[in-house]
Amino acid sequence: IRLKGSGNNITASLIMENTNLENVPGRDEKPWELEKRMENHFRHAKSRYPAMNIEPMAYERERLTGKGMTAEDRALRKQWLLDQRLAPHEPPNSVVALETMNLPVNPIKRAFRMPMDATFRALAPVLGQANATGLRGIVPNVLKVSAVILGVFYYAKYSEHNWESLRGWHVYSSKPRQLYGREVPVREHNDFANQGFKERNVLRGGKTSFNSQVVS
Numbered sequence: 294i295r296l297k298g299s300g301n302n303i304t305a306s307l308i309m310e311n312t313n314l315e316n317v318p319g320r321d322e323k324p325w326e327l328e329k330r331m332e333n334h335f336r337h338a339k340s341r342y343p344a345m346n347i348e349p350m351a352y353e354r355e356r357l358t359g360k361g362m363t364a365e366d367r368a369l370r371k372q373w374l375l376d377q378r379l380a381p382h383e384p385p386n387s388v389v390a391l392e393t394m395n396l397p398v399n400p401i402k403r404a405f406r407m408p409m410d411a412t413f414r415a416l417a418p419v420l421g422q423a424n425a426t427g428l429r430g431i432v433p434n435v436l437k438v439s440a441v442i443l444g445v446f447y448y449a450k451y452s453e454h455n456w457e458s459l460r461g462w463h464v465y466s467s468k469p470r471q472l473y474g475r476e477v478p479v480r481e482h483n484d485f486a487n488q489g490f491k492e493r494n495v496l497r498g499g500k501t502s503f504n505s506q507v508v509s
Contacts, residue, residue: 349373409433456490 322330337343349369350356362370398406409429417425454461483491 454488456488456493 333343350362350366356362356366356370409432413420413425413429413432416428420428449462449464452461454463
């Protein structure tokens, strides 16, 4: 759509172009052809052509046909096989030896990992290499989660909000159950929002700034 004009006088003219639809893929294909084409599409990693195999003489028939392999072919084949060998720390996402776990780690993180690495390296002959490697990844995480839980519990228990500070957590408890025949305790007006003020051990027997009555 192309707009022509200026101000309030704007006119629109629609320009249609002829499009060749004969070469559009999937225009006249049948459902089974579409399914086969999409299967090849994903098998070839979304490419029009299949992946090319660069392995020299991948099949045994190629290596034995005719007069066999030449010296150049054998050297090329040997180099290919040697290239398939992995380094001690490869692949990085698999379980590897404890001696190679520090290779891809930066110096700062390596220093933090040193106590656990030394501990489980010493326990590897007793636990086994696989068990030591697995526990090496589990135990530090369990200790971190436990430290966080204990820290929150300690703060909630010993940093409870009271009348002396505005900080701390508000800890509430459920009321005791009242059974039939028991007398309901009488609440005074200053029992609510007490925040431990009536149970204090300091500033008792003094006078308030509002009146001369002794605060009990």
